[in-house]
Amino acid sequence: MNVKNGTEKCLDWIFKNNRDRKSFLATITQSTGTGKTYAIENAVCKQINANGNEIFFVVTNNKENRNEIYNELCARDPLNKDKILLLESDHDAIIR
Secondary structure, eight states, X not given: OOOOOHHHHHHHHHHHHTTTSSOOOOOOOOOTTSSHHHHXXXXXXXXXXXXXXXXXXXXXXXXXXXXXXXXXXXXXXXXXXXXXXXXXXXXXXXXO
């Protein structure tokens, strides 16, 4: 049985109610461990596969989440891997 978490339900509602808009901004704030990262990965992949020309910015202050989301999106959609851009902070570049 595939049960959606709260974030997945929220993202479904957001995309359904904004599909006619040229652009929109949504923020997701929930407690740690609620499945935000997983739900965002699923939603972005679903929208890209449905529409093909969507542009998404996934912003997080957590470096591990940033890398996880990037790697997971590339793995799930290898044909569009060249369209997925990872922006690193200046701090990341300095540490290397």
